Amino acid sequence: MKFNAAGLLLCTFLIGCGGTAPFGEDATEDPTEEGGGTDGGIDSEGLPPGTASPSPNNGIFRSEPRSEEDGANGNGYATGISYDGATDTFTVDGLAFDGGNVYQRGNPVSSLNDGAFSVYEADQQFPDSVTNTPVNQLTHRAIYGVSRNIDANGQPETQFAIVRTGAYVGYGFGGFVYQRANDVNMPSSGQAVFNGRSAGLRDFNGRGGLEYTTANVEVAIDFDDFNDDTGGRGDGVRGEFTNRRVFDIDGNDITAAVLARINNQNDASLSSLPDARFRIGPGVLDGNGEAIGTIASNYTNDEGTTQIYEDGNYYAILSGEDPDEIVGVIVIENSAEFDSTVVRETSGFIVHRTP
Incomplete structure (x- = not known):
C-alpha cells in the first residue's frame, strides 16, 4: 500500500483556512483565573516542559524534554512549531540543515492513517546565500495531528506535532509538542472510553533512516x-x-519486513506487530487533565516464553466538558529488530469519546 496526496488538507478543519496559532501560544494560563494545582496524581516534576502553572481552567502546552542520554541528546531541539492553513505549510525552528525552516506537504507521503494525519517534509536543497549554489539538506519529516473539534476562535481543541530526522547514526535532532486549547472538566466518578487513531515516525540509534507508523487507539479511564x-x-x-x-x-x-526482522532475531513466528498497552496503576492522572505513564508491548517466542518487545512512556492531556477528547504522544523503543541498533517510535494520537 502507498499513501498519496489525496489526504484531506488540514485547512478544511480551520475556520477561514487561516491557520492555527503557534504551539504553546494559546495554551498559557489566564492569570485572572483561580484554581489549579495537580490535585494529586502525577508528580509535577515529571511533567514535560511547557505550561508552568497548569490548571483545569485553561489550555496546556507540552514539549519533548531534552536528554543527556547517548544517542538521544538531540531530543527536544525542535521549537517554534506552527502550521499555516493558508499555504498548508509547517514551520519548525532549531534544526540544522532543514531548508528555510518551512516544511511543505510531503511527497509521495502526504498523509497517514486514511488522511487523519498530515505529513510535511523539509526542502532537500537550500541555496548558498551568496553564490546560490544548492546545499544538500538532511532528511526531516513532520507529522501534524489536529482535533476535529474547533473552538469559537477557530483553533483546534487539541493538536500535536512530531519532527524527526533519519540523517544521523544516533536518533538525531527533533522533538514533539502537544496541547489543548481550552479547559477540562474532570469527573469524580464513572468511567469513559475514547477511540481514535495514531501516526508516528520510527528512527534509529545505530543507523540512519526513517519509517512511518500507524495504529488504532483506545483509551479508557476509571474516574x-x-x-x-x-x-x-x-x-x-x-x-x-x-x-x-x-x-x-x-x-x-513494510510491516511484513519488520515482522521478519523480529522473527529472525528472536526465534519467533509473529504474524502481526504486538499491541502496545499502557501499564495500569495509580498516580498517572492529575486534576488538570494531564496523564503520564509507561507503555510496553510483548510477544511469545517459539519456545513459549514471553518477551518484552517495546518499552517507553506516554504523555497525554484530556480536554472538554465531559471530558470528550484526549491528545497525546507515545515514545517507545525496542532492540529486537537489529543487532546493535535501537528502534524508537514516536507517535501522536487523538481520541474522542463519541464516534
Whole structure:
C-alpha cells in the first residue's frame, strides 16, 4: 500500500483556512483565573516542559524534554512549531540543515492513517546565500495531528506535532509538542472510553533512516479508582494501540519486513506487530487533565516464553466538558529488530469519546 496526496488538507478543519496559532501560544494560563494545582496524581516534576502553572481552567502546552542520554541528546531541539492553513505549510525552528525552516506537504507521503494525519517534509536543497549554489539538506519529516473539534476562535481543541530526522547514526535532532486549547472538566466518578487513531515516525540509534507508523487507539479511564493515598486523584488509565503498521519513507507497507526482522532475531513466528498497552496503576492522572505513564508491548517466542518487545512512556492531556477528547504522544523503543541498533517510535494520537 502507498499513501498519496489525496489526504484531506488540514485547512478544511480551520475556520477561514487561516491557520492555527503557534504551539504553546494559546495554551498559557489566564492569570485572572483561580484554581489549579495537580490535585494529586502525577508528580509535577515529571511533567514535560511547557505550561508552568497548569490548571483545569485553561489550555496546556507540552514539549519533548531534552536528554543527556547517548544517542538521544538531540531530543527536544525542535521549537517554534506552527502550521499555516493558508499555504498548508509547517514551520519548525532549531534544526540544522532543514531548508528555510518551512516544511511543505510531503511527497509521495502526504498523509497517514486514511488522511487523519498530515505529513510535511523539509526542502532537500537550500541555496548558498551568496553564490546560490544548492546545499544538500538532511532528511526531516513532520507529522501534524489536529482535533476535529474547533473552538469559537477557530483553533483546534487539541493538536500535536512530531519532527524527526533519519540523517544521523544516533536518533538525531527533533522533538514533539502537544496541547489543548481550552479547559477540562474532570469527573469524580464513572468511567469513559475514547477511540481514535495514531501516526508516528520510527528512527534509529545505530543507523540512519526513517519509517512511518500507524495504529488504532483506545483509551479508557476509571474516574472512581484507584483511590489516591494523598487525597487527590488516583484514576486508572488503560490504553491500547492495535492494528499497528509500518511504512517506509516512500509510503510502502513494510510491516511484513519488520515482522521478519523480529522473527529472525528472536526465534519467533509473529504474524502481526504486538499491541502496545499502557501499564495500569495509580498516580498517572492529575486534576488538570494531564496523564503520564509507561507503555510496553510483548510477544511469545517459539519456545513459549514471553518477551518484552517495546518499552517507553506516554504523555497525554484530556480536554472538554465531559471530558470528550484526549491528545497525546507515545515514545517507545525496542532492540529486537537489529543487532546493535535501537528502534524508537514516536507517535501522536487523538481520541474522542463519541464516534
